[in-house]
Amino acid sequence: MFAKMNNVFSLLGDQFSGSEWFPQQASTFAKENDDLFFAITWLCVLFFVPIAGCLFYFALKYKKPKGAKAESNTAHNTPLELAWSILPSFFLVAMFVYGAQSYLNRRTVPDGANEVGLRAQMWNWQLDYGNGVINPELHILVDEPTKLAMRSTDVIHSVFIPAFRAKKDVVPGRYNYMWFEADVASEKVSDETLASAVKENGSDEWDYDKWxxxxxxxxxxxxxxxxxxxxxxxxxxxxxxxxxxxDDLNAWIKKVSKRPDDGSVSPAEWGKKLYNQRGCKGCHSLDGSKRVGPSFKESYGNMRQLTNGDSVKADAEYIRNSILEPKKQIVAGYQPVMPSYKGQLSEDDIASITAFLETVSDYGRKVGAEDEGGSTTEEPTEKE
Ligand code: HEC
Ligand SMILES: [Cu+2]
Structure with missing residues (x-):
């Protein structure tokens, strides 16, 4: 019987799950999810309309004039009452069974699923492809199940991929997981389109919304x-x-894994990329404005006042420590909320970030421009 009902649900769903209502269906969960959703919605409408109709009809029909005495009516119709209790309960049980089946399916990861680590933190995603390759984008294979092994470094977040109809909370202090199987591959835009977008976008942050x-x-x-x-x-x-x-996936992973060996990307450029991609940006501005952490405009080369009363110069060593063991030296006026990037950034990555910080700090290379005969700048320590 349930198999038959499934067809009915699917048919009902098909009628009403117009693509204008929901985003594209791009995973094996999507159709089942939408069918069930619309079937249940329309089933509820189907019951709601006659019930609400009767309510209004009877309210009007049996309306008594003011002052009339209310009379009790205990007459009842057993077959009628049995019918309207038992019949709808079949629908309820069917909803439960299909809902539970679908839920269990989502909680049971198929054997051999490809695994990607996911770390949520305020306010970015870090996807871990193994071997120290971490990137904010999630890249997976079509027609193969992918499992996300998820954790949060701070508060409760929740992953939602609307096109996959997949959603799961990421809770600090425990691992959670989800899986899905994408069945629509991403198209690639033409090389010309990409080249002109790259040119127009500039070297900075990529504008995903725009492109x-x-x-x-x-x-x-x-x-x-x-x-x-x-x-x-x-x-x-x-x-x-x-x-x-x-092959395509692996080529991408290789490309983002580290700074190219051929020197085509300078350490400072790579550092900037990491700043944008690895969550630093959310807490550290470049323009002097205070976010969760100090602006990088006043980091490199500046004297830092720490909460323990010490005062240290923000040199390469200090920056390295700040990234690997952020809770050891806390800058006065800030909370110790920066997550450690130990094991997440290679030595070359850290050196690249340092090189980048040097270029954006008022106390860094800008000041060093003197040496190259640039305009004279004030001594770093005098600036406030
Ligand atoms: C959740 C917010 C957060 C994120 C994400 C974050 N930081 Fe921080 N960071 C802070 C806070 C807060 C401080 C100041 C307190 C302290 O010293 O730990 C800080 C301090 C620093 C300092 C010392 C700055 C100074 O001027 O003394 C450096 C360097 C630094 N962070 C680098 C980074 C880098 C590089 C990243 C990314 C790879 C990063 N941070 C990501 C919050 C964050
Ligand atoms: Cu979040």
Missing amino acids: QFTPDGYKFFDLYCTEYCGKNHSIMQSVVVVHETE
């Missing part, structure tokens, strides 16, 4: 945080790229 494809030229699905997690919750977004072949 609707990634800096590597892939169209993407959205990934959101859907659990309010603080001030910048709304920018806690990323993208999912579905690759057609394993």
Whole structure:
């Protein structure tokens, strides 16, 4: 009977799950999810309309004039009452069975699923592809199950990929997981389109909203945080790229894994990329404004007042320590909330970030411009 009902649900769902209502269906869960949702919705409408209709009809029909005596009516109709109790209960049981089946399916990861680590933190996503390769974008394979092994470093976040109809909370202090199987691959835009977008976008942060494809030229699905997690919750977004072949996926992983050996990307450029991609940006501005942490405009080369009363110069060593063991030296006026990046950034990454910080600090290389005959700048320590 349930198999038959399934067809009915699917048919009902098909009629009403117009693509204008919901985002594209791009995973094996999507159709089942939408069918069930619309079937239940329309079933409820089907019951609601006659019930509400009768309510109004009887209210009017049996309306008594003011002052009339109310009379009790205990007559009842057993077959009628049995019918309207038992018949709807079949629908309720069916809803439960299909809902439970669907839920259990989502909690049971198929054997051999590809695993990607996910770390949520205020306010960004870090996807871990193993071997120290971490990137804010989620890249997976089409027609293969992917399992996300998820954790949070601070508060409760929630992963939501609307096109996959997949959503799960990420809770600090425990591992959680989810899985899905994408069945629509991301298209790649033409090389010309990509080249002109890269040129127009400039070297800085990539504008995903504007281009609707990634800096590597892939169209993407959205990934959101859907659990309010603080001030910048709304920018806690990323993208999912579905690759057609394993070679294509591996080529991408290789490309983002580290600074190219050929020297085509300078340490400072790489450092800037990491600043944008690895969550630093959410807490550290470049323009002097105070976010959760101090602005990088006043970090490198500046004298730092610590909460324990010490005063240290923010040199390369200090910056390295700040990144690997942020809780050891806390800058006065800030909370010890920076997560450690131990094991997440290579030595070259840290050196690159340091090089980048040097270029953006008022106390860094800008000042060093003197040496190259540039305009004379004040002594770093005199600036406030
Ligand atoms: C959740 C917010 C948060 C994130 C994300 C974060 N930081 Fe921090 N960071 C802080 C706070 C708060 C401080 C000041 C307190 C302290 O010293 O720990 C700080 C301090 C620092 C300092 C010392 C700055 C100074 O002027 O003394 C450096 C360097 C630094 N962070 C680098 C980074 C880098 C690099 C990243 C990214 C890879 C990063 N931070 C990510 C919050 C954050
Ligand atoms: Cu969040």
